Each structure stands twice: as C-alpha cells, then as structure tokens.
Amino acid sequence: MPLRLAKASVAAAVLAVALAGCTSSTSLVSKRTQGYEIPEAALQQIRVGQSQQLVTLVLGSPQSTNTFGDRTAWYYVETKVNQTAFGLTMVEERTVLAVYFDKNGKVIERAVYGLADGKVVNIETRRTPSFGQDATFIDAILSSI
Template structure:
C-alpha cells in the first residue's frame, strides 16, 4: 500500500511540473524585433536640410544604401515578428524608413513605408537548358559507349 501511494504522488508531481510549463499559450510565442528599432523621437529629429553626419548620429549607420543619379537613399528596416518555440517565424509588422539625400549630402525628404506598401514579386521559374545539365546518370554512361 505505501508503495502505491508513493507511485501516485510521484506521478502527480511529474504531471504538475509538466502542466506548469503549459499554463499560458503565450509562453509558446515570443515577440521580438529584427533589424533596426526606429524610435519615434529619432524620426522627429530628421528634417530636410540636415546633413548625413547628423542622420548617422541620430539613427546610426543604415542597413542598406542606394544611389539613383545624384540622389542617395539610406534605408533602416524594422521587422516585428512572432516566433514560436518550434522556430516558426511570422511577420507581424515591417517598417522601412527611407531617407533621401541630394548630391550635397543633405536630407531632401524622409519616407516611412509599411508592410502594406510593399509589392509581391513573382520569381520566374523557367530555365534555359544548358548542354549536359539535363543528362541523367544512365544517359552519361550510355553516351560514353
């Protein structure tokens, strides 16, 4: 009888520990930010006419840059994601801060783009065949005779 009570209490303790990890469904999902966090106070400091040096002091180095003729653009990307404990990542919000400079390295304008402003691009899946690429192993052996 005491052995049966001991087994039952051990089973109850194991069950309690297992259920303690599952008390809330939010413990399985963590929210985090990938990339650059764009604070509102920094956005308010960037105005037309300011220099690239000041922008670097306020926001730091850009994640990517682009040059169109005599205009330069700096991009800061913030992506808020939910990640499950199983490694699956779901994008909740994406913000891209674009700052455009003239040839004198002064701010012309700034723009904030959201996930809804983006466009899906279909990747072309057709391929141009090249010599020997589509031959199978057996084709290769037979062609050697």
C-alpha cells in the same frame, strides 16, 4: 499504507511536471524585432537640411543605400515578427525609413513606408537550359585522365 502514500506522491509529482509543460499557447510564440529598431524620437530628429553625418549619428549606418541621378537614399528597415517554438516566422509589421539626400549630402526628404506600401515580387524559379552535360567534380577528374 506507506507504500500507497509513496505511490500517490510520485503520481502527483509526475502529474505536476506534466502539467507544468502545458502552458498557454501565447508562450509558444515569441515577439522580436529584426533589423533596426526605429524609435519615434529618432524620427523626429531627422529634418530637411541636415547632413549625412548627423543622420548617421542619430540612426546609425543604413541597412541599404541607393543612388539615382544626383539623389542618394538611405534605408532603415525594422521588421517585427512572431516566431513560434516550432520555427515558423510570421511578419507582423514592417517599417522602412527612407532618408533622401541631395548631391551635397543634405536631407531633402524623409519617408516612412509600412507593410501595406510594399509590393509582392514573384521570383522566377525556372532555370535556363544549358547545352551539354552537368559534370560533377569526380566526372571532371575522370574525364581529364
């Protein structure tokens, strides 16, 4: 009888451990933010006429900048993703804050763009053919001898 009780206890423990690994599917997905976290309070502080130094103080350094003509743009990108336990990453939301400055470094405009405002760009995968032979490192050494 004690052997039978021990077997039942071991079986119950194995079953408990096996069931502990079976959790709901939501625990297999983690939510995280890539890039900047743009708080609403920080957005409210950026106004027309403010200096680049004040924008840096409130938001930090921009992730990307662009200069066209006498205007400069600073971009802050926040991407909220869901990542599965298997490494699959799905973009849930993307927000791009663009702060535009005049030639004097003062804010002239602030714009917030979402995922719907983006455009898909097809990346060209074809290669330009080159004439001749692609030589490996070993081929180059042997051909020089």
